[in-house]
Amino acid sequence: xxxxxxxxxxxxxRQMLLRARKRLGVSREALATLSGVSASAVRGYEIGRRHPKxxxxxxxLDALKLDRTESNPIRESAGFAPVRSLYDHRAGYYFxxxxxxxxxxxxxxxEFVVNDTVEVxxxxxxxxxxxxxxxQAERKxxxxxxxxxxxxxxxxxxxxxxxxxxEILELLASVYxxxxxxxxxxxxxxxxxxxxxxxxTTANPQFLQRLLEAWTRATPSPxxxxxxxxxxxxxxxxxxxxxxxxxxxxxxxxxLTFNDWIPVNPATWTALHGLxxxxxxxxxxxxxYLSRPRRVLEP
Amino acid sequence: MPDWRASLHRSRRSLGLSREELGRxxxxxxxxxxxxxxxxxxxxxxxxxxxIWTLNVPYDEGNAMLEDAGFAxxxxxxxxxxxxxxxxxxEELPxxxxxxxxxEFVLNDAVELVAANSAVQAVWDVDVAAERAVRSQVQMNxxxxxxxGRFADRVGNWDEVVGALATVLKARPHDIDxxxxxxxxVLAEFARGDSAxxxxxxxxxxxxxxxxxxxxxxxxVVWRDAEHGEMRFxxxxxxxxxxxxxxxxxxxxxxxxxxxxxxxxxxxxxxVRALAHAGEVRAHAGT
Numbered sequence: 170x171x172x173x174x175x176x177x178x179x180x181x182x183r184q185m186l187l188r189a190r191k192r193l194g195v196s197r198e199a200l201a202t203l204s205g206v207s208a209s210a211v212r213g214y215e216i217g218r219r220h221p222k223x224x225x226x227x228x229x230l231d232a233l234k235l236d237r238t239e240s241n242p243i244r245e246s247a248g249f250a251p252v253r254s255l256y257d258h259r260a261g262y263y264f265x266x267x268x269x270x271x272x273x274x275x276x277x278x279x280e281f282v283v284n285d286t287v288e289v290x291x292x293x294x295x296x297x298x299x300x301x302x303x304x305q306a307e308r309k310x311x312x313x314x315x316x317x318x319x320x321x322x323x324x325x326x327x328x329x330x331x332x333x334x335x336e337i338l339e340l341l342a343s344v345y346x347x348x349x350x351x352x353x354x355x356x357x358x359x360x361x362x363x364x365x366x367x368x369x370t371t372a373n374p375q376f377l378q379r380l381l382e383a384w385t386r387a388t389p390s391p392x393x394x395x396x397x398x399x400x401x402x403x404x405x406x407x408x409x410x411x412x413x414x415x416x417x418x419x420x421x422x423x424x425l426t427f428n429d430w431i432p433v434n435p436a437t438w439t440a441l442h443g444l445x446x447x448x449x450x451x452x453x454x455x456x457x458y459l460s461r462p463r464r465v466l467e468p
Numbered sequence: 469m470p471d472w473r474a475s476l477h478r479s480r481r482s483l484g485l486s487r488e489e490l491g492r493x494x495x496x497x498x499x500x501x502x503x504x505x506x507x508x509x510x511x512x513x514x515x516x517x518x519x520i521w522t523l524n525v526p527y528d529e530g531n532a533m534l535e536d537a538g539f540a541x542x543x544x545x546x547x548x549x550x551x552x553x554x555x556x557x558x559e560e561l562p563x564x565x566x567x568x569x570x571x572e573f574v575l576n577d578a579v580e581l582v583a584a585n586s587a588v589q590a591v592w593d594v595d596v597a598a599e600r601a602v603r604s605q606v607q608m609n610x611x612x613x614x615x616x617g618r619f620a621d622r623v624g625n626w627d628e629v630v631g632a633l634a635t636v637l638k639a640r641p642h643d644i645d646x647x648x649x650x651x652x653x654v655l656a657e658f659a660r661g662d663s664a665x666x667x668x669x670x671x672x673x674x675x676x677x678x679x680x681x682x683x684x685x686x687x688x689v690v691w692r693d694a695e696h697g698e699m700r701f702x703x704x705x706x707x708x709x710x711x712x713x714x715x716x717x718x719x720x721x722x723x724x725x726x727x728x729x730x731x732x733x734x735x736x737x738x739x740v741r742a743l744a745h746a747g748e749v750r751a752h753a754g755t
Contacts, residue, residue, distance in 0.1 A: 435724025
């Protein structure tokens with residue numbers, strides 16, 4: 170049971186409640202019927218005569234269906250704990266690793282998922298096609314450490330293929346430096362990072378210098394629920410592809426993050442269509458999918 | 469449930485660390501590491517946590533180890549105490565959405581428009597700041613404008629897009645069968661548009677399954693621009709702030725044709741804005 174907070178200026182929440190009720194055009198009597206809190210109690214709260222119990226206030230907030238940016242200040246000003254997330258305890262809100270391999274195949278662009286040590290845990294066909302690595306097959310063959318994005322990158326020659334490789338390394342280093350639980354000093358890496366770098370260096374020694382330089386340049390960036398980065402990829406057969414990449418939450422409980430590589434111009438789509446044809450897929454499939462009449466949002 | 473002792477042993481061996489080295493790095497004795505691995509001793513949470521961090525065990529596996537050893541799993545990595553800027557604050561949103569080259573906007577958990585980038589405004593042909601100045605909060609709800617010709621006549625897959633809004637609204641703890649002043653106000657706004665859409669909305673609402681909201685999901689959008697033709701998007705909805713219940717909606721173009729049309733639509737918007745601005749300047753000079 171949250172304690173009453175005697176420090177917040179009393180009265181502010183009363184005004185906020187009154188304003189919200191008026192805005193929605195609900196009389197005190199109507200609110201009483203909806204919430205099960207008597208009209209005289211509602212009046213008492215609004216004019217400053219009474220203080221609500223938590224249950225009564227919640228009943229009123231629920232009846233008015235205020236969103237949390239509006240209901241939380243009322244809760245806090247009235248001395249109760251704010252609701253921090255609707256979703257924390259909802260089963261199925263976050264993804265599990267098992268679900269992700271199916272999930273990533275739902276998009277036509279490259280998409281993969283990394284865990285909080287930057288190991289790839291799922292990747293779709295387009296990501297595999299762009300990288301030139303069959304992730305499904307490699308997943309079984311590799312140790313988790315060998316699925317670390319840095320390890321994969323050095324093996325698959327990312328530093329040579331990706332035009333803005335140093336920019337990406339710098340972003341990665343910024344995230345590492347800004348996060349309390351991750352390595353910030355490459356001079357004294359954790360055993361895990363030391364192994365990743367070892368793998369990285371063995372596959373492609375000349376890139377270690379670039380990694381060190383990017384790490385030195387990088388300024389710590391605070392952890393953020395969404396990050397974006399650019400990838401300019403020179404594909405041997407299909408030419409230059411430009412992606413605007415978005416990282417978004419797959420599971421905060423399990424530290425999983427989606428990476429969507431969104432093509433940002435017609436040329437990149439043409440190149441991806443070329444890769445789809447090589448995979449034996451129809452590049453027009455998405456167009457057909459969209460032009461098909463559907464009555465409900467498909468899962 | 470994996471055996472935490474075996475996981476500890478495996479993680480240490482995979483990094484080629486001796487018990488002494490691991491103990492030194494994690495600040496526990498080699499004897500403790502040995503006792504944990506061989507089952508001689510119960511774990512202390514502090515020591516096990518230190519070992520997990522030192523070995524860089526992925527979050528999910530680390531949680532499974534903690535639970536197997538009889539401790540509560542770490543529930544979230546990003547607490548407001550550790551990472552006060554992890555989620556987006558309202559004032560950061562205009563800049564955050566403007567960085568996207570595609571149409572992108574932010575909705576709260578009542579599907580009210582909180583922020584929108586210029587590409588959205590160009591595609592919708594709507595000046596969001598000007599609309600906000602003359603609209604009530606209920607009128608900023610996307611469902612309340614779904615029957616408006618500016619939206620309804622341009623969305624090729626109306627049922628799906630409205631279904632996506634309904635999914636979010638249905639995930640909130642209320643029920644359309646019970647009186648709900650907020651939803652009533654939204655529906656009253658909706659009813660001011662083309663009345664044919666009311667029946668369709670009821671139909672969509674009934675068929676939309678409740679509680680299928682996830683932290684990351686998608687809906688397709690087919691948008692018809694009178695001048696520049698059809699644009700096809702696959703919209704991605706992702707977390708913006710869980711405490712505030714807000715989500716990014718990014719409309720990712722699905723083909724080159726859409727990128728071309730988008731460039732023309734943006735150019736048109738810039739020209740219209742420049743004209744409007746010139747008009748304002750003239751009006752101001754005239755007074």
